[in-house]
Amino acid sequence: MDDVREHALxxxxxxxxxxxxxxxxxxxxxxxxxxxRDEPQGMSGASHWxxxxxxxxxxxxxxGDIGRMVEGVGGTFNAFTYEDATAxxxxxxxxxxxxxxxxxxxxxxxxxxxxxxxxxxxxxxxSEREGHEASPMFRLMEAVESTAFKVHPxxxxxxxxxxxxxxxxxxxxxxxxxxxxxxxxxxxxxxGDFATDDxxxxxxxxxxxxxxxxxxxxxxxxxxxxxxxxxxxxxxxxPFPVLMLCHHTPERTHADCAPLLVLNALLSGPPSGPFGxxxxxxxxxxxxxxxxxxxxASVGADVGVNIDPSLHRVVVILHPSGAPEPIEEAVLDxxxxxxxEAPSQAELDRVVRxxxxxxxxxxxxxxxxxxxxxxxxxxxxxxxxxxLTDDLRRVTPADVQRVARTYLREPARVTxxxxxxxxxxxxA
Amino acid sequence: MTSGSRHAINADSVAxxxxxxxxxxxxxxxxxxxxxxIGAYHAAGAVLETRETxxxxxxxxxxxxxxxxxxxxxxxxxxxxxxxxxxxFHADTEYAALGGRALAEDLELLLTLSTDVLANPxxxxxxVGRVREQTMTVLAxxxxxxxxxxxxxxxxLLYGPSSPNGWPEDGYAATVREFQADDLxxxxxxxxxxxxxxxxxxxxxxxxxxxxxxxxxxxxxAPAPGAVTxxxxxxxxxxxxxxxxxxxxxxREDIAIEGKTQTEFLLGWMGIRRTDPSYYATIVANxxxxxxxxxxxxxxxxxxxxxxxxxxxxxxVPGLTRQPWSxxxxxxxxxxxxxxxxxxxxxxxxxxxxxxxxELRLSKQALVGSLPLRLERNDGIANILxxxxxxxxxxxxLGVYPDLxxxxxxxxxxxxxxxxxxxxxxxxxxAGPELRGV
Numbered sequence: 013m014d015d016v017r018e019h020a021l022x023x024x025x026x027x028x029x030x031x032x033x034x035x036x037x038x039x040x041x042x043x044x045x046x047x048x049r050d051e052p053q054g055m056s057g058a059s060h061w062x063x064x065x066x067x068x069x070x071x072x073x074x075x076g077d078i079g080r081m082v083e084g085v086g087g088t089f090n091a092f093t094y095e096d097a098t099a100x101x102x103x104x105x106x107x108x109x110x111x112x113x114x115x116x117x118x119x120x121x122x123x124x125x126x127x128x129x130x131x132x133x134x135x136x137x138x139s140e141r142e143g144h145e146a147s148p149m150f151r152l153m154e155a156v157e158s159t160a161f162k163v164h165p166x167x168x169x170x171x172x173x174x175x176x177x178x179x180x181x182x183x184x185x186x187x188x189x190x191x192x193x194x195x196x197x198x199x200x201x202x203x204g205d206f207a208t209d210d211x212x213x214x215x216x217x218x219x220x221x222x223x224x225x226x227x228x229x230x231x232x233x234x235x236x237x238x239x240x241x242x243x244x245x246x247x248x249x250x251p252f253p254v255l256m257l258c259h260h261t262p263e264r265t266h267a268d269c270a271p272l273l274v275l276n277a278l279l280s281g282p283p284s285g286p287f288g289x290x291x292x293x294x295x296x297x298x299x300x301x302x303x304x305x306x307x308x309a310s311v312g313a314d315v316g317v318n319i320d321p322s323l324h325r326v327v328v329i330l331h332p333s334g335a336p337e338p339i340e341e342a343v344l345d346x347x348x349x350x351x352x353e354a355p356s357q358a359e360l361d362r363v364v365r366x367x368x369x370x371x372x373x374x375x376x377x378x379x380x381x382x383x384x385x386x387x388x389x390x391x392x393x394x395x396x397x398x399x400l401t402d403d404l405r406r407v408t409p410a411d412v413q414r415v416a417r418t419y420l421r422e423p424a425r426v427t428x429x430x431x432x433x434x435x436x437x438x439x440a
Numbered sequence: 441m442t443s444g445s446r447h448a449i450n451a452d453s454v455a456x457x458x459x460x461x462x463x464x465x466x467x468x469x470x471x472x473x474x475x476x477x478i479g480a481y482h483a484a485g486a487v488l489e490t491r492e493t494x495x496x497x498x499x500x501x502x503x504x505x506x507x508x509x510x511x512x513x514x515x516x517x518x519x520x521x522x523x524x525x526x527x528x529f530h531a532d533t534e535y536a537a538l539g540g541r542a543l544a545e546d547l548e549l550l551l552t553l554s555t556d557v558l559a560n561p562x563x564x565x566x567x568v569g570r571v572r573e574q575t576m577t578v579l580a581x582x583x584x585x586x587x588x589x590x591x592x593x594x595x596x597l598l599y600g601p602s603s604p605n606g607w608p609e610d611g612y613a614a615t616v617r618e619f620q621a622d623d624l625x626x627x628x629x630x631x632x633x634x635x636x637x638x639x640x641x642x643x644x645x646x647x648x649x650x651x652x653x654x655x656x657x658x659x660x661x662a663p664a665p666g667a668v669t670x671x672x673x674x675x676x677x678x679x680x681x682x683x684x685x686x687x688x689x690x691x692r693e694d695i696a697i698e699g700k701t702q703t704e705f706l707l708g709w710m711g712i713r714r715t716d717p718s719y720y721a722t723i724v725a726n727x728x729x730x731x732x733x734x735x736x737x738x739x740x741x742x743x744x745x746x747x748x749x750x751x752x753x754x755x756x757v758p759g760l761t762r763q764p765w766s767x768x769x770x771x772x773x774x775x776x777x778x779x780x781x782x783x784x785x786x787x788x789x790x791x792x793x794x795x796x797x798x799e800l801r802l803s804k805q806a807l808v809g810s811l812p813l814r815l816e817r818n819d820g821i822a823n824i825l826x827x828x829x830x831x832x833x834x835x836x837x838l839g840v841y842p843d844l845x846x847x848x849x850x851x852x853x854x855x856x857x858x859x860x861x862x863x864x865x866x867x868x869x870x871a872g873p874e875l876r877g878v
Contacts, residue, residue, distance in 0.1 A: 037816060076740060083732060083810075085806075085809050086805060086808060086811070086812070139748070139770060139771065143750055143751070145702065248699050249697075249699030251577075251580040251581045304514070309574050365523065367524070372543060373543075377816050
């Protein structure tokens with residue numbers, strides 16, 4: 013990632029480019045700094061709904077046009093919304109990259125939000141939410157987030173509550189779009205087979221004429237420090253119990269993030285998400301304790317990579333007849349082990365080696381590279397992609413023990429259980 | 441029509457070699473990458489099990505790496521994790537498979553471990569017990585999930601009880617809970633053999649060196665006496681493919697699952713084999729019907745126009761045996777019948793009237809133009825090599841693929857659709873909250 017180039021247009025639009033010539037394709041992402049953390053009370057789910065509306069009508073395009081334009085040349089396209097940002101992307105044969113510029117420059121300012129389209133999409137999004145509701149993990153995640161964050165918008169999920177999805181109006185959504193979509197609140201990330209200077213010129217031609225907008229005021233109030241352990245239980249029909257045991261962690265720019273990533277690698281595996289890792293290694297502490305031993309069906313852990321303070325999570329899926337108490341006690345025992353014993357230097361060296369290999373494999377595609385750069389830039393800085401290996405190498409055994417004691421402590425804990433129940437609420 | 445890929449994957453660039461034990465090796469060098477991907481398929485799929493042992497092939501593949509004559513499961517995992525590599529085994533209905541990723545310098549490790557696991561598994565009793573319990577948990581989840589429930593029941597109805605295509609790959613709780621380590625050992629002895637194995641290696645590798653390495657590893661695997669041969673596998677596939685009398689009338693089943701708010705439906709017909717001459721017309725038709733943009737014509741009607749669903753698409757699955765052409769969507773229970781009617785209307789419309797020129801052109805260009813995206817990663821290339829070998833398409837297939845798609849006419853699309861979906865006797869399964877007034 014040494015060859016990433018940074019550019020800025022006069023209206024504030026930031027551009028990151030990386031030339032990769034291994035295949036005749038290119039990917040174009042535009043990231044807006046708007047997600048669940050930017051949604052005021054009563055508008056949970058607005059950012060995600062706006063994302064859906066961007067595939068509807070603009071002053072130039074009708075519903076379905078984007079699909080026809082991109083797929084008609086063999087490309088792919090989509091979008092996603094999460095806590096901190098919304099991203100739109102097209103991956104295309106390189107000679108057709110201008111299609112992405114046309115689409116994204118058009119919908120940055122010209123989306124129409126036709127009232128009929130808004131109403132049709134309301135039921136689509138409620139349907140999306142009802143699809144998620146089939147998952148015990150979704151129900152548990154919602155309960156845990158709302159328990160962990162009483163003030164900060166991370167306490168409501170990205171998809172939004174049904175109440176808000178039923179009550180938000182076309183004008184609410186259009187206002188959200190107008191406040192957050194504009195060149196000064198966006199970052200373009202392009203990776204692939206193109207000449208950078210030429211691409212930047214074309215980006216300027218498409219986006220350079222847009223007026224700068226004022227930076228939207230953040231609605232994300234700082235979450236007060238949690239001073240007492242919290243607990244939540246979801247009783248609902250389902251196949252097995254699930255434990256989600258969380259602790260509050262700092263924002264991504266905090267110096268303790270690297271030791272927390274190493275700590276998490278010992279528990280489950282190399283840094284995932286934007287860092288390219290993912291999955292629980294079979295030699296990890298949690299896998300050995302829970303899955304290799306046969307006491308649970310699966311286990312994983314991750315650290316939030318977010319703008320604001322987030323959560324470290326351990327998730328254990330039990331066998332259908334598994335008893336909750338011993339599992340929770342065993343997770344706490346692994347946390348005590350982190351408090352009591354500093355890991356060996358050899359364990360830390362191994363984390364660095366694993367991280368290097370996993371990232372080399374995960375970042376083979378231009379799309380994966382653009383996701384990493386954009387997501388890190390949204391949370392802190394794309395330069396974390398360059399420094400990650402060195403950041404991890406500098407972590408000492410004492411650092412890991414210190415962050416375990418600092419963050420993975422009882423008052424900062426949120427324990428969530430999904431417990432299968434009959435439809436009437438009785439134990440199943 | 442051109443695909444524009446920078447990779448020239450053809451008979452000149454792909455090294456194909458038959459190893460001493462009959463296994464086939466395919467190697468494609470991709471020096472731009474620091475990594476390597478391996479992939480393989482072989483006979484040991486559910487086509488070699490019976491209805492009474494549904495799930496045995498899958499459980500055997502899942503337990504394969506849990507101990508060999510030379511390594512414990514922990515030692516196997518340690519060798520991989522130490523270098524950030526991965527190697528996994530599983531079984532589908534038609535075949536069993538493996539996939540591995542590593543830095544290129546660790547190819548030898550991947551092939552050594554693959555060989556040990558395929559040839560020398562011991563299926564320790566305690567490890568088999570753990571894998572069995574994990575599978576029981578997966579099955580409990582499938583029972584609770586509307587999409588899985590609909591899909592499993594749909595295949596049972598479509599194929600009936602005598603075809604392995606009709607039962608789920610991971611079996612039933614009633615069959616899986618009975619499996620003992622010895623059942624897995626016997627299945628392994630019968631179903632695992634190098635004769636049907638095709639292995640692909642793609643990445644920063646030197647083909648002659650890979651060939652030598654493969655001869656020393658996979659090539660040294662001697663089949664057990666009486667183990668399945670390539671022709672035995674083909675016979676099992678043919679038996680699984682035995683034509684079943686189509687139903688005379690549409691059939692529908694509604695499955696109620698406690699605590700759900702959304703209904704998933706799966707509506708479909710028996711489709712064609714991948715080797716059928718109408719395959720290319722079928723994939724173009726399916727793309728128009730349920731893929732282009734956000735779900736093709738079905739997505740446009742059910743999602744965009746009526747706002748009934750988040751997902752609504754159609755699928756024409758390729759296979760060595762006949763596979764379904766199906767439509768699936770997730771719908772609020774109150775709107776299920778509207779969505780089903782709209783989906784059927786779109787399918788029948790395409791069976792009656794050829795698509796217009798622009799829709800046809802876009803769909804064909806999408807199918808051809810997306811090829812470079814599929815060739816970007818080493819594992820993507822490996823999967824395409826294995827696909828070309830499995831369906832006997834030849835190593836020059838990617839050169840002719842654009843022309844095969846381009847040759848599809850609007851009438852071909854209508855005819856391919858009519859041949860399958862014009863049949864009024866569809867199979868429909870819904871799963872979700874109890875439906876009222878159906």
